[in-house]
Amino acid sequence: MKEQKQGNQIDIELxxxxxxxxxxxxxxxxxxNSEFVIDFIRMxxxxxxxxxxxxxxxxxxxxxxxxxxLTDNIDKFEANFGNIEMQESTPQFPPMNFGPTGEA
Numbered sequence: 001m002k003e004q005k006q007g008n009q010i011d012i013e014l015x016x017x018x019x020x021x022x023x024x025x026x027x028x029x030x031x032x033n034s035e036f037v038i039d040f041i042r043m044x045x046x047x048x049x050x051x052x053x054x055x056x057x058x059x060x061x062x063x064x065x066x067x068x069x070l071t072d073n074i075d076k077f078e079a080n081f082g083n084i085e086m087q088e089s090t091p092q093f094p095p096m097n098f099g100p101t102g103e104a
Contacts, residue, residue: 022040022042022053022054023042023053024040024041024042024053024054025041025042025043026040026041026042026043026050027039027040027041028041031060031063034059034060035057035058035059035060036057036058036059036060036063037055037056037057037058038055038056038057038058039052039054039055040052040053040054040055040056041053
C-alpha cells in the first residue's frame with residue numbers, strides 16, 4: 001500500500017504486516033536528555049509476564065509533536081463519539097523495574 005505524492009507530501013509505504021498493527025494495553029515511557037523511549041506492552045490477565053511488543057525511540061522535538069497530534073486526534077474523536085471515560089483506578093500490574101519511567 002502506498003500513499004501518492006501530492007505537492008509537498010512524502011511517499012510513505014505501509015507493508016501488509018505492519019498495517020495489521022500490534023495491540024498494546026500498556027505503554028512505559030522513559031527519557032534521557034536526548035531521546036524519549038516508548039515501550040508498547042500487551043498485558044494479559046492472569047499472566048505474570050508480559051513482552052514488549054514494540055519500542056519507539058523519538059527525539060524530544062518529535063515526542064512533543066506526537067503529543068500535539070494525539071491531543072488533536074483525541075479532541076476530534078471526542079467531538080464525534082463523545083467523551084472517553086477514564087477508569088477511576090488504574091489496573092494493578094506487577095512491578096516493572098525499567099528505571100525512571102512514566103506510564104500512559
